[in-house]
């Protein structure tokens with residue numbers, strides 16, 4: 001649906017990519033603010049008021065998928081996505097491994113399992129319809145020695161319970177699928193795939209705008225005021241968005257946005273940097289598709305693995321070290337405020353106390369390429385340091401509760417006017433279109 005811009009004096013007027021007043025038009029609208037406030041003080045000339053039904057904070061894949069699903073399910077509802085960066089998908093979504101996860105790992109009945117299964121199907125359909133390249137290339141989860149077998153068995157059972165197409169394979173079959181991988185047994189998951197989630201985000205943003213929604217970039221939400229019948233979001237540059245409902249999909253900042261909206265989050269985000277290497281072209285033959293280890297069930301991370309990417313190349317990693325800032329992508333990046341917040345959080349201190357040994361191991365792997373190569377060589381023994389070159393790191397937003405537990409499942413907290421997505425780690429990119437659909441189901445009665 002095309003958008004309509006509304007000016008206080010002139011009434012409705014068509015304008016591409018703009019939003020409509022609550023209760024006046026089915027479309028979101030933009031109006032300049034009055035020249036002065038109620039007290040007669042002059043207002044900033046930059047201030048623009050957009051009125052909408054739903055304001056979504058965060059233009060990562062979860063926020064965009066939610067806006068897209070809202071447009072599809074409730075085409076008369078107006079939606080505005082506010083993204084603080086200059087373009088969408090810059091944080092977790094733009095730094096992920098690009099895997100279409102099958103849902104094999106997750107506890108049956110969990111939000112991760114349900115949304116991953118349904119979301120993967122929706123993502124494949126979306127890519128198919130939009131001509132976005134994706135590939136169902138298959139994956140192997142490899143038991144390196146007999147000690148991995150009980151955990152491999154549990155993953156297989158979960159796969160069966162979650163309806164994942166998978167089979168246990170022996171060494172010979174593994175050698176056919178991945179000739180350079182070593183293991184005593186494996187699970188083959190033929191339905192796992194790869195895609196470029198940045199491309200998915202760009203296309204979602206395009207479709208949202210074409211349907212009359214707004215995707216505002218460079219719009220960092222810095223304040224939220226809730227009143228009895230609406231909420232007003234203020235951006236750092238002074239723009240205002242008035243919304244009936246807010247959806248918080250702010251990823252690494254989601255707990256802060258939850259607090260801005262007046263709710264105490266159940267958990268705090270602790271940022272974990274995942275560092276990667278890439279295989280040099282002459283070593284790419286060492287991995288045909290996706291080679292994963294049996295993960296440690298104590299952690300929501302999958303262990304260092306090999307991932308062929310849809311755009312070419314093979315990524316190796318990631319480890320998981322504490323990041324010294326929520327957006328501290330380089331080893332030397334340091335954000336004092338973020339760091340002090342993490343250190344001051346009792347949940348983090350309890351987590352660090354519980355897992356200090358694992359943490360030290362991850363830090364050692366971060367400092368020493370040799371140690372990283374050693375971890376990779378358990379899966380692919382031929383790998384050597386000279387096969388690898390550094391690749392960009394990603395940062396995972398991991399929600400940690402005050403008792404020091406890492407929240408394993410997706411976490412959604414609601415108030416009457418705000419739906420907060422407070423934990424959306426992997427496989428949230430795969431699952432995003434179904435997470436969006438679920439959020440829209442929760443929004444529907446509120447917008448009626």
Ligand SMILES: Cc1cc2nc3c(=O)[nH]c(=O)nc-3n(C[C@H](O)[C@H](O)[C@H](O)COP(=O)(O)OP(=O)(O)OC[C@H]3O[C@@H](n4cnc5c(N)ncnc54)[C@H](O)[C@@H]3O)c2cc1C
Nearest residue numbers: 058060061062084092093096097099221251394425428430
């Ligand atoms: C290293 C790594 C590898 C991964 N691999 C995979 C994979 O292969 N497959 C998979 O399915 N999942 C994977 N994941 C997980 C997946 O990438 C994330 O779960 C998913 O991208 C989360 O999306 P999001 O929209 O919630 O968060 P994000 O992509 O982080 O988006 C949040 C957005 O909110 C914006 N924002 C924050 N605060 C504000 C504010 N105040 N105002 C306005 N905007 C704001 C940010 O700029 C950001 O763009 C991986 C994650 C990482 C880190």
